[in-house]
Amino acid sequence: MTPVSSSAFHFDSLVWDWPIAIYLFLVGISAGLVTLAVLLRRYHPAQGTAESTLLRTTLIVAPSTIILGLLILVFHLTRPWTFWKLMFHFSVTSVMSMGVLLFQAYMLVMVLWLAKVFEKDLIVLQERWLPRLNIVKKILNWLTPVQKSLEILLLVLAVMLGAYTGFLLSALKSYPLLNNPILPVLFLFSGISSGAAVALIAMTYRSRHNPHSEEAHFVHRIETPIVWMEIFLLVAFFVGLALGDDGKTRALAAALGGGFWAWWFWLGVVGLGLVTPLLLKSWANRLQSPYGVLAVSAMSLAGVLLLRFFILYAGQLTVV
Template structure:
């Protein structure tokens, strides 16, 4: 009898595990939260952002979630105390390097946005009075900062997809549609998180135009997410050969297929769309339903990140 020495994990195709899935979720949520907050501010005419709960929610969620995601990513490294080397050694042909640079620029601007929105709470009446000049600059240059933040947030939201699509030997990951899918799902998660935090902690009301606007926008983004997911698998099927075999296995094999059909498509995509079309106006715009709808969308987006990461590494042809 042949003996195999060591752990069986060394023979597994899965290299990136659940902390990476959570990081991908948090990074997308951060980008989506700030994108949706800025869109609301621009499209709905909220010149005084500190008075709006949805914009407050985006301002605080963006840095908190990306910070938590980066901490998780660092601790998942084989040598976490050496993470600083990523900040000084660059390879501009690497997607990882471009992502690090985008995050390096993204984090300071979302902090500026936060200081501008929470100037009264954190600086005027809070413990950070020494940051008053920075907050004044953030308010004076708000349009410029918001424009830069929006561009960087789109980059961060799509970067998570580009990072996985650069894995050439994994057919489910090596597809150009993945960045668009991750950006759309990240925006959906950000909208949902803003609604939950705005309604629960910043006294927003479902009667406010901003809440209704974001709630309706989320349904449209979910449609886009469903479309991109459909295109991903149809494109793989039309490629034929090993790629089509991988797509078929990923759609039908084991617990990962169940996660896709039940958790991602059923719970995270079809259920929110169906409820928003089937329920009467008064119900689907009620406080409880908006929060419930947002929570199931968040669960669906997390399930999508987990599914793509694990299925992409498990089904390799």
């Protein structure tokens, strides 16, 4: 059945609301930034140093967004003070439990990898503030022979985390729009797109007089095919709904057949987040001013956030 909604943001079948959309958005940024940072270090090692803006942005933003996202998720639960139990009691049949395990592994490997990347800075801080804490140097020395393996493991975990946000929603089998195998891949690529947007904003802010550095070119080269892949996945997502059973076709009609969320998708996700940045990208790259890059990146980032809201809310309009 399709529930009668009282408003676009409040209706009978709504279970997960706007804090979950913010959580999905923040996790995607973290996974996207880490993915780009690892790829930069592997394919452009001369650029992927501790002085890299992308690496420094990853150092600050990637852990911050994942921690903030988890805090939002925990305090949005009915009983947030019992969440710690999921950290020690795992179930292979629970998507949430496997997600907690993935988050723990991701955070541990990311912290170790970042510590190794910024080893010199970390040692300077340790010697200044905690001179007797020699365990820091020992851990960094232990990591030296496995640094490359650690990097590969982090890349795998970041990709898994980016896709996990889609798996979390696709596990809701009673919602035909969300129960879609394309959703994890769509969220993975849109997460990388959001990470690229954050990185370009940081690069432009840090290098106002040279917004087109070598690492910025690297991010641009990845960003364009990622956006086109997002468009392809969105088309495949909706075509799959159109060719599906009665529940999926009704979910498609409820999402795009008119009303608030249809306008949200066409004007916000497609217009602001995809089409406009693609049309303005070449213009922004030709400008000497950094404001063009900032505007295009901000629109791309907003489009990813609007996509999360659209999938979450429009996906819960129809239940079977």
